[in-house]
Amino acid sequence: MYVIYNPTHVRHDPPYEIYDGVRAPYAETAARAEAIIARLRQDSSYRITRPRHFPLAWRRRIHHPRYIRFLRERSGQLGEAEALNPSYFITDTYAPIVQHTYRVAGQAVDVALTAADKLLQGENPVYALCRPPGHHAEHLSMGGYCYFNNAAIAAEYLSKHGRVAVLDIDFHHGNGTQHSFYERSDVLYVSLHADPQVRYPYISGFEEEKGRGQGHGFTRNYPLRLGTTDAEYLGTLRNALRCIASFVPDYLIVSAGFDTYAHDPIGGFALTVPCYQAIGQAIAGLNIPTVAIQEGGYCVPALGDIAYAFLQGLQGKNL
Ligand code: Q9C
Numbered sequence: 043m044y045v046i047y048n049p050t051h052v053r054h055d056p057p058y059e060i061y062d063g064v065r066a067p068y069a070e071t072a073a074r075a076e077a078i079i080a081r082l083r084q085d086s087s088y089r090i091t092r093p094r095h096f097p098l099a100w101r102r103r104i105h106h107p108r109y110i111r112f113l114r115e116r117s118g119q120l121g122e123a124e125a126l127n128p129s130y131f132i133t134d135t136y137a138p139i140v141q142h143t144y145r146v147a148g149q150a151v152d153v154a155l156t157a158a159d160k161l162l163q164g165e166n167p168v169y170a171l172c173r174p175p176g177h178h179a180e181h182l183s184m185g186g187y188c189y190f191n192n193a194a195i196a197a198e199y200l201s202k203h204g205r206v207a208v209l210d211i212d213f214h215h216g217n218g219t220q221h222s223f224y225e226r227s228d229v230l231y232v233s234l235h236a237d238p239q240v241r242y243p244y245i246s247g248f249e250e251e252k253g254r255g256q257g258h259g260f261t262r263n264y265p266l267r268l269g270t271t272d273a274e275y276l277g278t279l280r281n282a283l284r285c286i287a288s289f290v291p292d293y294l295i296v297s298a299g300f301d302t303y304a305h306d307p308i309g310g311f312a313l314t315v316p317c318y319q320a321i322g323q324a325i326a327g328l329n330i331p332t333v334a335i336q337e338g339g340y341c342v343p344a345l346g347d348i349a350y351a352f353l354q355g356l357q358g359k360n361l
């Protein structure tokens with residue numbers, strides 16, 4: 043299968059995040075994507091390919107021009123070792139800007155769009171190894187390690203060619219993606235995530251959020267308890283997949299976060315490595331052309347094996 047990857051992501055490397063006013067090491071490190079690509083390189087059936095550049099107009103369909111300009115200008119003003127924690131255009135304290143943030147975040151959009159394009163050319167499944175991730179990025183704000191919403195932009199791109207479902211399996215609710223399509227009936231958003239009552243992003247991902255206006259019924263949230271096991275997760279996933287199947291999408295985007303893993307330093311579920319193969323295989327059972335887009339996942343030593351298990355499953359293969 044095709045893996046779209048751009049090694050220049052390493053230049054977006056903020057030094058710290060802020061939790062309740064206190065500095066902590068930045069969890070969304072370059073080592074994450076490097077661990078995944080190193081594992082995929084061990085299997086020659088993974089065709090690792092650079093992205094091509096897409097017109098900036100695609101970003102503007104999801105993000106406000108003022109927000110994009112802010113990110114571009116503030117990145118450009120920073121020196122090599124500087125980090126800016128902006129006061130505006132941000133929903134939390136988890137998305138500092140460094141010198142190369144605008145460029146690298148834009149390249150992650152190209153990774154997602156190149157993968158979506160491969161899907162249109164008949165490749166299936168396709169994996170976009172995006173970094174930084176995107177699903178917390180909103181129309182007018184960054185947050186949660188996310189700057190541009192790679193999955194939402196890819197969904198918008200594919201929606202010109204058919205009905206699109208987004209399945210978000212990151213540990214955290216994808217607030218930015220949900221809000222991008224909240225009033226639309228041509229893009230379905232379905233998410234499994236930690237109960238937002240007790241985990242980030244706190245402000246969205248509740249079961250009662252179902253879409254608005256024409257979009258009513260086209261958002262579906264499955265909040266799960268902390269400590270969720272493989273069996274519980276796979277049971278809920280089956281319900282989510284039924285919901286997707288009844289929408290009859292032409293394309294499926296999976297916002298693939300691996301912070302549901304038992305030993306993830308930020309997450310709080312109990313999933314094991316083999317469960318990711320089962321998740322991939324269950325998704326493959328839908329038989330819908332699928333692009334997986336990398337979101338979170340912070341247990342760097344396990345990320346290679348988790349991603350490999352998931353992608354093998356997504357191709358209907360065993361470990
Ligand atoms: N003290 C993604 O997974 N909160 N973003 C961390 C740690 C921020 C996660 C709290 C979580 C953002 C893409």
Ligand code: ZN
Nearest residue numbers: 212213214338
């Ligand atoms: Zn996450």
